[in-house]
Amino acid sequence: KKSTAILREKKCLHTLTTAETSPFFIQLLCTFQDDERLFFVMNFAKNGELLSLINNREVFDENCSRFYSAEILLALEHLHRLGIVHRDLKPENILLNERMHIQVTDFGSALILSDRESGGEQVSSAPNPMASTGDDQNHRQRRNSFVGTAHYVSPEMLNNKLSSEASDLWAFACILYQMICGSTPFKAANEYLIFQKIINLEYEFTDEFSDSAKSLIRNILQKNASERLGANDDVQRDGYISIKSDPFFAPLATMWSQIHEMTPPVSDAFTNTTLNENHTKSVSENVEPGLAEKQITRIMGLALHEDYDKSAANPKQGILDIPAPEMIKRLETQRKSNEYHKFVDDQLILKQGIIEKKKGLFARKRMFLLTTGPHLYYVDTVNMVLKGQVPFSKDMRPEAKNFRNFFIHTPNRSYILEDTTGNAPEWCRVVEEVRDHTYGPPSDESPPNTNPRICNSNVSLRKISINNKKIR
Incomplete structure (x- = not known):
């Protein structure tokens, strides 16, 4: 199973890198291996995770939410046109490059639709995911489509139904909600209670949400996947036109094709200090930069020098x-x-x-x-x-x-x-x-x-x- 997931991620990254490219994805530069490990060499997202930016409430307002949700939507358009469903979209899997634009990563849980249609994606029966979740329980057999992270998982994935592009749209709406108010829509003390709230669509809006933001999120967070805004769009021809034409995105109506060239609405002071300072703290002082022979040797755990x-x-x-x-x-x-x-x-x-x-x-x-x-x-x-x-x-x-x-x-x-x-x-x-x-x-x-x-x-x-x- 682990090897299958690795091959799936490699295939997704290769497709995203070699097909008509999008600036909104991490790029796979090359791969190499030793006897036990496979290495992915990817471009470096200098400014870390989108989550860090969301958590800074002083700079992340609705205008910022609109910009970054627009980039995520364009990324999903591109991904779905290639026949790939991410299935684990969340702020931790959305990185920020040196210009503060998004780059989606982590395709270990992705679904390649052509594989499912050809029978390459195995489907097996699974127990209810809301059953016991103790630390010491035996590892449960899970349906191939039941993946993701609790706060962003869609109802159909909890009900053991096949995931689809609409599952990513659900996660998109959850992320937009989180960008606006700083927390996810479905909150509870544990995963079981979170799943109950998702199944019952139990969430509330705070005063930070405009009417247009509320309407867009409500129209996507529909229990029935086919009723979600965007689920019936012809993505190959028009992209997610119904979402892009929503009143929430009216300020970007004529700018969709230039978004990747625009300057993100984040203050330079925040970009140059807070994010870089956090990134510096996370880097070991003993790690020398580069991919020369010495660095590759160290990374692979060898001692040839x-x-x-x-x-x-x-x-x-x-x-x-x-x-x-x-x-x-x-x-x-x-x-x-x-x-x-x-x-x-x-x-x-x-x-x-x-x-x-x-x-x-x-x-x-x-x-x-x-x-x-x-x-x-x-x-x-x-x-x-x-x-x-x-x-x-x-x-x-x-x-x-x-x-x-x-x-x-x-x-x-x-x-x-x-x-x-x-x-x-x-x-x-x-x-x-x-x-x-x-x-x-x-x-x-x-x-x-x-x-x-x-x-x-x-x-x-x-x-x-x-x-x-x-x-x-």
Whole structure:
């Protein structure tokens, strides 16, 4: 299944790059592989995710919402003309280039309509997605069309019906709602309640919405996919003409073909300071820019150069190099002041932080606690309940996908994790250090991979493990 998703994403990116191109998508520059991993080299979106811009309410007004929703709509037109349904459209998957224009990314969940029509997209029966969602439940078999993210998933995808272009239009309306008021239309304490609200169309407008914005969103957020505004447009001939001609987009009526050349309505001060400052903070200080031989070597986890950064591989003081008196003092302080001490069996917490732990469709915020022992516990911060731990062993292998997303591979399971603060490489580094201190480095890693396998350059390089299966 993982290999199928990788091939699907590669096919989508290749189509978007080689067909009549659109400026609103990340471009696949090339691919290469080693024995275990496939690497995607893509253009670098300098200004990060659209979500960061949306969250800055001082600059994101209705005019800004109109501009960026127009770019998203043009992107969907192009995508749907190529016969591709994204199925996981959300602000985190919409990046901003150096000119602050959007570039849609992440096609791992996409549906290529020609594959479904030819029988290449397998459909299987699935239980109701609103069933039990506990951390320890068995992985459920899911229908191919049931993908996406809880806040943006359409009713037909929850009801186990085939997704279509109209599913992306639903997500588009949810994003427009979020751009205007700062939060998604369907909000609840957990995914089950969110799904209930989606099925029942339970959402409200705040005072920030104009009448035209309310009307457009209502006309798209229809339970029946065929009744959504734009669902019956001839996209190949006219694009999403019914949406583009809606009163909400009246100020852009004569500008649709020039939008990609326009200056986005975002202040220069915000662009040059806030976004770039956030981006700089997310980049490891030890990562040298570029894709020269040395950088490629580091990214692939090899050690072919004499100038390998030994100081990074062998830090002067490791996380576990704690003198006994200091250990006692830190434990005493932890017992008194750290509310998570009760979950760690009186072990010293070496690193802790909120991580989104993903399983299937769902992502849950957990407090991860790396301790002596070693142990890696995770706690439900709402109910203050220990949910489990990632088992340590000499075969444990952390893998940074980028600055936010990472995996921890164990012999029986791979944990899919996201650190929204951009410190995924640091988590991988300390987990590897504790593993190596306890068990010694794995036999297949020489020297230890303490540098993050990502690069800071004018291109973005994405690595995908493929479990010893070569993909061409």
